[in-house]
Amino acid sequence: MFPQPIEKSSPSIRYLYQIGLPIALIIWLLPLIAVMMTSVRPAADITAGNYWGWPSSFNFLDNYKSVFIDSAIGGFIWNSFMVTIPTVVGTIILSCLTGYALAIYNFRSNLLIFFMFVAGNFIPFQILMVPVRDLMLQMGVYDTYRGLIIFHIAFQTGFCTLFMRNFIKGLPFELIESARVEGVTEFKIFWHIVIPLMRPAIAALAVLVFTFIWNDYFWATVLTQGSDTMPVTAGLNSLNGQWVAAWHLVSAGAVVAALPPVIMFFLMQKHFIAGLTLGATKG
Amino acid sequence: MNQASTMPPKSGINPVTPPKKSMLRNQRKMAPWFFLAPGILMFLVFVISPIFQSLWISFYEWDGLGEKTWLGLANYLELFDDENFFISLKNNIIWLVLYMLAPPIGLAIALMLNQTVFGIRLYKSLFFFPFVISQVVVGLVFAWFYDPSYGLLNVVITSFGFEPIAVLADERFVTYGIIVAGLWPQVAYCMILYLTGLNNVAADQIEAARLDNAKGWKMLWYIIIPQLRPATFIAVVVTVIGALRSFDLVSIMTSGGPYGSSRVLSYYMYETALSEYGYRMGYGAAIAVVLFAIMMLFITGFIWKMIRDERG
Numbered sequence: 001m002f003p004q005p006i007e008k009s010s011p012s013i014r015y016l017y018q019i020g021l022p023i024a025l026i027i028w029l030l031p032l033i034a035v036m037m038t039s040v041r042p043a044a045d046i047t048a049g050n051y052w053g054w055p056s057s058f059n060f061l062d063n064y065k066s067v068f069i070d071s072a073i074g075g076f077i078w079n080s081f082m083v084t085i086p087t088v089v090g091t092i093i094l095s096c097l098t099g100y101a102l103a104i105y106n107f108r109s110n111l112l113i114f115f116m117f118v119a120g121n122f123i124p125f126q127i128l129m130v131p132v133r134d135l136m137l138q139m140g141v142y143d144t145y146r147g148l149i150i151f152h153i154a155f156q157t158g159f160c161t162l163f164m165r166n167f168i169k170g171l172p173f174e175l176i177e178s179a180r181v182e183g184v185t186e187f188k189i190f191w192h193i194v195i196p197l198m199r200p201a202i203a204a205l206a207v208l209v210f211t212f213i214w215n216d217y218f219w220a221t222v223l224t225q226g227s228d229t230m231p232v233t234a235g236l237n238s239l240n241g242q243w244v245a246a247w248h249l250v251s252a253g254a255v256v257a258a259l260p261p262v263i264m265f266f267l268m269q270k271h272f273i274a275g276l277t278l279g280a281t282k283g
Numbered sequence: 284m285n286q287a288s289t290m291p292p293k294s295g296i297n298p299v300t301p302p303k304k305s306m307l308r309n310q311r312k313m314a315p316w317f318f319l320a321p322g323i324l325m326f327l328v329f330v331i332s333p334i335f336q337s338l339w340i341s342f343y344e345w346d347g348l349g350e351k352t353w354l355g356l357a358n359y360l361e362l363f364d365d366e367n368f369f370i371s372l373k374n375n376i377i378w379l380v381l382y383m384l385a386p387p388i389g390l391a392i393a394l395m396l397n398q399t400v401f402g403i404r405l406y407k408s409l410f411f412f413p414f415v416i417s418q419v420v421v422g423l424v425f426a427w428f429y430d431p432s433y434g435l436l437n438v439v440i441t442s443f444g445f446e447p448i449a450v451l452a453d454e455r456f457v458t459y460g461i462i463v464a465g466l467w468p469q470v471a472y473c474m475i476l477y478l479t480g481l482n483n484v485a486a487d488q489i490e491a492a493r494l495d496n497a498k499g500w501k502m503l504w505y506i507i508i509p510q511l512r513p514a515t516f517i518a519v520v521v522t523v524i525g526a527l528r529s530f531d532l533v534s535i536m537t538s539g540g541p542y543g544s545s546r547v548l549s550y551y552m553y554e555t556a557l558s559e560y561g562y563r564m565g566y567g568a569a570i571a572v573v574l575f576a577i578m579m580l581f582i583t584g585f586i587w588k589m590i591r592d593e594r595g
Contacts, residue, residue, distance in 0.1 A: 002481065002489055002507050006398045018400065025409055031424040031467075032412065034435065051433045094322040101318035105311070111593065113319065115586055120330045122524055122582045126552040126571040130340055130564045131333035133557075134347070154329035157322050186314040215417035217531045222557065233419045237535055240423060247427065254423050258416040265415045269408055276472070277479035277517075 039063055039252040046247055063252045071242075072227045073253050076235030080260075083148045083231055084213045090153040091160050091209050092202055098157065099164025100190055104176060114165060121158035125218050133222055143225045151223065152213050160205050163278055167201040168194065204275035207268040211261040232257045334575070341568035347556075351565070358569035367543050368570065371551040374458050375527065375577070378547060381462045382469060382526035386518040389473025390511075394503075396474075397481045407478060414471040422535030425464035426451060451537050454544040461532050461545060469525050473518040480514030481507075516588070523581050527574065548574040 006017050026033065034052060040063060041055040050056065068074050102114050132151055133142065141147035171194070179189045220234040227235065236257050243249050265272050341358055343351040362368045396407050413421065428434050431449035441447050450460040484507060492506045508515075530549040533539060539546040539554060546554070548570055556567025 002484060002502065003394055003397065006400060017398070021395075021400075021406060024395070025406060028410060029412065030435075031421075031428055032416075034428070035420075035424050049433055052435050052438055094325065097318040098322035101315040105315035107312075107315055110315075111590070113323065115590065116331070117322075117326065118589065119582055119586055120326060122520075122578065122585070123330075123334065124528055124549060124571065124574045124578050125530070126549050126567075127337045127575040128330065128333040129337075129553065129571065130347075130556055130568050131336035132329060135329070135333070150325075151329055154325040157326055158330065161322060180311075186310055187317075190318070211415060215419075217417065217419050217534070221534075222553075233417050236419050236423070240535075250423060250427075254420045258420045261415050261417070262412075266408070273411075273475060273479070277476055277514075 035251045035254055038248055039255050041248045043246070043248060051247070059248075063248050064256070067249055067252045067256060071239055071249075071253065073232065073235060073239065073256060075227060076230055076232040077256065077260075079145070079229055079235075080214055080231040080233075082145045083152070084210055086145075086149045087152040087156065087213045088206050088209045090149065091156040092205055094153065094157045095160030095164045095205065096195065096198065096202070097190075098161040099168055100194060102161065102165040103168035104173075104194075114161070117158045117161040120155075121162065129222055136223055142223060143229050145229060147223050148219060148229070148231070151219060152216070156209050156212065160209065163205055163275065164198070164201060166278065167198065171197055200271065200274070203268060204271040207264050207272045208275040210264055211272075214261050337568045337571055337575075340565055341572050343565045345564040346562045347564045348562075354565065358566050361566065362569060362573065367546065367551060368548075370543060371546040371548045371570075372573075374545065374547045375529075375574075377458055378462055378465075378526040378529055379523065381459070382466065382522050383519075385466055385469040385522045385525075386473045386477075386515060388466075388470045389475075389518060390477045392470065392474045393477035393481060397478065407475075411471050411475050413468040414475070416468075418465075418468070418531035419535055421464055421468060422532045425460070425467075425532075426536045429460055451545075452541050454541055457537055457541065457545040461529075461536050464536065465525070465529060465532050469522060472521060472525075476514045476518045476521075477511060480511045484510045520581075520585050524578075527578050527581075548577075 006014055009017075037055060038046075038051065040058045040060045041050070042057050042059045042062075045051075045056050048056075098117070102110055136142040136147040136151070139147070141150065175193055175197075176189055179193055184192075214231075215233060216231070217233040217237070220231040221237075224230045224234065227238075230238070236253055239253055240250055340351075342354060342356070344354050344358075345351040392410060396403065396410060429436055429450040431437055431447050431452065436450065437447040448456065450456045488506055488510070489502070492502055497506060528549060529547050530553065533545055533547055533550045534553075537545045539550050543551075552567050552570040552574065555561070555563050555570060
């Protein structure tokens with residue numbers, strides 16, 4: 001292990017480490033801690049300029065209630081779910097199929113197609129912006145959930161194919177070979193043998209794609225217009241414009257908007273990190 | 284591959300007969316295309332073909348609704364006289380250079396956290412936290428941290444007796460201020476990559492190096508960092524992409540201001556093509572093509588390395 005395990009160092013260093021760690025963490029998360037504190041402040045604190053001190057009272061319920069009642073944030077969050085969940089499902093279905101094809105079959109254009117997916121994943125969104133927006137307008141899905149969902153599924157399939165393909169490559173190929181020997185059809189092999197083994201990969205991608213799509217801001221601004229379809233990222237930005245000095249409300253809104261991916265992350269931490277660090281150990 | 288023909292299928296009524304054999308082989312030849320079709324179709328329609336459409340639009344004058352007017356290279360020539368374009372390009376380079384701090388800082392934090400003391404797992408996930416939340420939230424938090432009258436930064440500065448700095452309203456500081464906000468989640472991402480990498484460093488090599496009296500920096504430089512190469516590669520890839528994709532923070536923290544001094548290409552493109560400043564889709568597309576070309580330089584490098592690994 002590197003660096004030297006702390007248990008092996010002198011007591012004073014060990015002591016220093018144990019004190020330093022929480023201090024470092026507090027400094028690192030200071031912006032977030034401040035937001036959480038502010039989200040429970042009474043409005044009086046804001047007018048009095050008490051932004052960073054201890055809240056004069058804890059108005060947790062009042063602030064969060066007024067965020068939901070006085071603003072459209074409840075609707076924005078609903079919109080985010082309506083876009084995010086179908087995207088996760090669709091992306092996983094498509095990328096299971098493509099990942100399987102690219103991992104199992106040897107055909108001439110295999111690597112070419114694989115790297116098309118990989119490269120597509122890296123391009124700047126702006127090169128897609130004008131044509132995709134135009135296409136959505138022509139298809140009549142601009143400013144609808146469907147428009148966002150379709151685009152997100154298509155784009156995320158790139159990253160997810162890379163992930164699924166590498167995961168399936170790591171599965172024992174003999175399983176598939178022996179099923180073929182038994183005369184099982186290709187689709188049945190996929191469905192009854194490979195899919196059950198892919199559960200950890202599916203879990204990892206589900207939580208990653210959920211976070212990516214939930215946090216997407218660019219496409220939310222480009223492909224939606226009204227508060228009927230606007231996801232919470234774009235919605236929060238428009239609220240920020242409305243509540244100019246009401247920072248206790250802005251921060252309560254920010255906390256609410258950040259919560260779903262945070263909960264996802266803590267519930268499925270292992271999968272999340274496995275997904276994100278794909279390839280960080282070999283290659 | 285042709286083992287299917289050596290044994291009769293279990294469930295089949297007939298033993299393997301020639302037509303069946305060719306059907307199975309045919310099936311295996313066709314199968315990948317059935318699996319690939321939906322994904323490829325979506326990807327071609329919504330990702331690959333728009334790239335070419337943008338390229339094509341960049342040769343026209345177009346407001347997004349009416350007729351397109353052919354301009355040839357005029358949009359690209361206009362870029363050369365556009366001061367805002369060069370400001371954005373310069374800012375992109377600043378982003379790219381400063382973002383490269385993310386991998387080393389991430390590594391430093393990873394080294395700090397690579398211990399087995401009580402509660403370390405919670406520490407690791409809390410340090411990773413900034414990456415999980417949306418950039419919109421990060422942008423709001425930092426905009427507020429920099430606020431000239433009440434922001435924490437200025438509370439600290441004024442308590443030392445200095446004049447407050449309006450970071451986001453000052454052309455000299457604004458881009459750096461936004462980059463700091465962007466580095467926060469980026470460092471967290473690099474940290475998690477390195478933590479995973481450190482987990483897999485060969486213990487016997489460390490022991491062997493210890494026997495040879497390698498310590499501290501020397502150990503880090505000669506033994507650890509070479510073994511972290513895969514993690515470093517990914518950290519650099521995601522950091523380059525992150526720097527060039529920077530849009531959210533600029534949009535949320537300053538909308539490109541003051542006087543357009545914090546624009547980056549991605550934001551400038553959006554502004555030209557879609558905002559109240561007008562719908563110049565053709566010119567916007569030309570900016571996007573330039574950004575794409577810059578990104579392609581890096582993408583080609585990354586892909587080239589990946590292909591080499593794939594074959595080797």
